[in-house]
Amino acid sequence: MIYFPSLFPDEILYSAFSRYHRDSGNENHKLTMEDLFGDTQVCASLLFPSHLTSLCDRMPPGSLYSPEELIIYHTFLPYYALFISDKRYLEMKEIMKSGKGTSAYMQIGKPASTVKTQQGLRYCPTCVIRDREIYGEAYWHRSHQADGVFVCHYHPNALITTNVTHTKQRNKHEYVSLEIILKNEDLQYNPVPPQSFNILKFIAEQTNLLLSSSWNPLGLLKLNRFYVSKLQHMGLANHTGRIRWADLIPAFNLFFGKELLIELQSHIELSQEATWLHKLLRKPRVTCHPLRHLLVLGFLGETIESMTNQISDYKISYEPFGKGPWPCLNKAANHYKDPVISSCEITRCSKTGMPVGTFSCSCGFVYSRKGPDQSNDDRFKIGRIKNFGEVWNEKLRIISQQDISLREMSRRLGCDPKTVISRLSDSKTVISSAVDQESMRYKEEWKKLISSNSELSVTELRKLNQSAYTWLYRHDRTWLHEHSPVNRKSIKKRERINWEERDHQIAKEVQLAANEILYGKSDKLIRVTKTEIGRRIGKLPLLFKMLHKLPETAKQLNVVLETVEEFQKRRINLKAVELMNTNAIVKRWELIRVSGLRKKFIEIHHDVIDDLTVT
Template sequence: MIFFPNLYKDELLFSALARYFKYSGDENKKDFMLEIFNSSSTCASTIFPTNLKNLCEKLPSPNAYSTDYIINNHTLLPYYSPFLANDRASKLRETMKNEDGKNIFMKSGRTASTVKNEKKLKYCLSCVDEEKQTKGECYWHRSHQIEGVKVCPIHKTWLVESLIPFTERKHKHEFISLEDSIREADLSSIDINLKTEFKHFLYVAEQTEHLLNRSFKPLGLENLKNFYTSKLNKRQLVTLGGRIRWEKLIPKFNAYYGKQLLETLDSYIYPNKSDTWIHKLLRKPRVSCHPLRHILFLGFLGETIASMVIQIDTKSYKPFGDGPWICLNKAADHFHQPIVTSCVITRDYKSGHPIGTFSCSCGFVFSRRGPDKTFNDQYKIGRKKEFGIVWEDKLVELALKGLSLRKMADLLGVDPMTIKKKLTIKVEHKQSNNSFEKEKEEKKQNYRNQWIKMMIINEEETIKDIRLQNQKVYMWLYRNDKEWLKINSPTIQKGNRNNSVLKVNWKKRDADMVARVESIVSNILKEKKPLIKVTKNEIGRRLGILSSLYKNCYNLPMTLKVVNQSLETTEQFQERRIRNVVREMRKTNPSIKEWQVIRATGLKKKNAVKLKRVIIREIYGMN
């Protein structure tokens, strides 16, 4: 290489190589691959480029970059690394440096994930305008290409989808620059419901950008699971025995984002399923989970990548010693006894000191700044966050005895104004509760009446059919009046249950596909610009069943037979290309030379010799 363009901030390596390909003027894609990677078989990968060691060795010295620098700043590996096992992340990095990448998706866990790849490369119009003014050209950003990223994290605007496929390109050795791909933006196709969830998409984009630009080391699957469990415990979504309350967690998670958004991100969790991605995330870790799902779960917990990393890093550091810790609730019988088992450590953003938040089973929650330096530090309270039911019951008991505010404050360990405020809230809360209970009772009776009416109208239907008449009524009763609903519902007939898994009629699909294959092959042969070879992949893409031709081929015997019979060999494709070129040249040039045909078809020397008789036959019209 005589020169190589400078890599821009957040630029995908694919983008930099596309710019270099454009500048070099090289028209042969395989020759270009041979020049930069020392291998003509290396693919133009957008996710995990390989053979980077060969690339770095060929770079001119003023522009030299190390392999680790390119991986950390211009590939998508930093997005996946924190959520992989340590040895797997290291092997993945080594593969990108030295190998051809045949098993790289298997090592990263992408092939097992149900989160689908983005279909097209994306870009931000604001980024394009800004870069053209400052740099004179625009480029593909790596933070725009991640699954689930629909918004630019810098300009907070919707991304535009280009026409360039993200992975399944026809020409796997082709690099395409953003400059050659910009089209008129059409954002009107974005669903109005998704626009209302802009804040969630922005959160995903910002957390993705944070992952890419910090190069975190693997956080440890066990550490991640323990962190999530501790956060769920704080939300009372974990039992005292450590069991996840799935019946509450899953509906809360789905409701937080909404079904449409989660389905768009391939992460909706269907109720009553017991082996979903969220189960794998929170049970004993055996497999890695897609980073997008970690981000979604963090958002649900009210956390960020930054806050999670800080708390996981501080887990081995014990500024408050080992638990259990002392409860400082003066209203409890266990006051000054070591029964507190929950201590969440965060950092003071001003001083950087650790802050411990202690939660006791009596409901008393307090915090203090650490670390503890002396024995007496464990008896200090920095801030009381929640008093709990035990403390509040004691307050009511003391108030009924007619004690003064000061005396109650001394017995409960607070100041008199806190006592006064809490007693006022108690009175207001009692009045509010009475009103709320009355309103809830009226609402319950209304929903019961509606359900009874639906039962009468649909007396011969199952509970499933009745609930579809009005999902709102059923769900409210299910959540708030479950026992009554159970008694006042029709008995489900086992024989009428539908199988939730739809079975594919492979025989019918096989017969339908045979006719379509013949039509597709005919269309491919008729296309002139560009001329496309009849391959199994091309037929499968146009049929929309590419994966089935490989994974379920035993279910499609007739289709597979017709496909195999229709395939073109390389020599047949070259002959068709020669015929097409000669036919086009005759329109403008009656006298055609042999060398002109060879140049126009791009045949290599050995192939030109092999096909010489075909070229002569087409030029002179000989049999």
């Protein structure tokens, strides 16, 4: 060849070949194949063109293009690179360099994929205008031809699909340039559905990122571990990596929407058991289409860049309790809260399905807690103590012989007082000693209290030493009753109550209390209620429990008690008087405001308000 067109950014090789065919003046496409590859039988492949070594050898002298550069920047192999094995990646390169192009699609798994290649090459009308201004002509962009790309990653508009197809061609040697297509049709600007635009934009951007960078294969196992660890953080997989499909599939379909997933050939029904998502997230055995990897990344809130960074930094493990070492929470040990535990055994809670971590220290202290941890403070929480250990037990034996209370013992050991008693039950001598010492101490205190306050009742004595009374009541109630003063009230002969006289007296007190509420000097307006009257006369229980024996009092209450409406009416009149003392005219809105009336009371008392105010 004496001429080969310069390749534009993001231009697919098919586009460069179509421009060469147009500029060469060849009427027969086989002549173009002969010029490019030296073989008239080569097919016009869009995604994985072959014979690239022959192509570079036939380029004009001084050409800087190499088969490696053409593969990376102008074919679709980088689109698949991250998601296939190293061996497959190298095999694909060799196939594209050599003349075995028919096996390229088989190697990448295209025929078996359920994502069928979209018919018709696509272009962005805004890119056409931009390319003509910068490069002098429009060309087929590589990033626009990927499966699932319906919008331009650079411009906020939909791509336009042409009738130029690269599958099932009548003439499999034909190359068609974009400029030839544009001569026969006008530029169109298709709107993008707003409900799916962000997702489609994400797919387009990530597709362009895959194509515009030189990626090395990550390996199917690393990809699988990354996806599962993210699902574990989202609560859609347990600590062992078992996927909760009943939760994952509905959440996945809801995130994208059924219509969009159908359009992207990736919709999944909950009843299906061997879908592409199952194959991708279970033990990796086969490769999956890059579009579906992008869908999973979008659902997980990740990108190609964040995924590759985390995998390269080995940040793909799921650690529901963080990284070790973990602190020992044995309050009896010298290394309390120090990070000395190096291993954590993780199991599954049978009730909630959440991970449970068990931490065992060399001091014998074993505790567990339910995860995952939400903050660093969770590292210092105990869900359940499984074993106290010898260090804890020794500390218990020592402090149990000291003159301290059970509550203080439990505080020092970091447990409940009942736990101290139950743990001491293994040593009856020690427990009896500790309990007996405490019993003797409280009994002495109680005896001294009685001797120095012989005139007081049990209730009065209890207030003077609440702790001694409570301990004896719980642990030796018989002794407490035998050594307490006799209730003097039980000795006195109960006098009969003159209910008629009491009724007459209380009725007078009710009237006085009601007058005090109504006319007494108080900064706060108070409603006349049974509770308020009873509180003021000090006979609240009688008014509620014994009113059936106080007929005169009941009659008096019926006379003086105020309903809510009556109280509000009194409030309105008083506030009106206050306003009249300061204002010549009382306005309706001012009276309502100072009276603090709710809307329903304004409607009830509108006649009263209207009589006292002017509009």
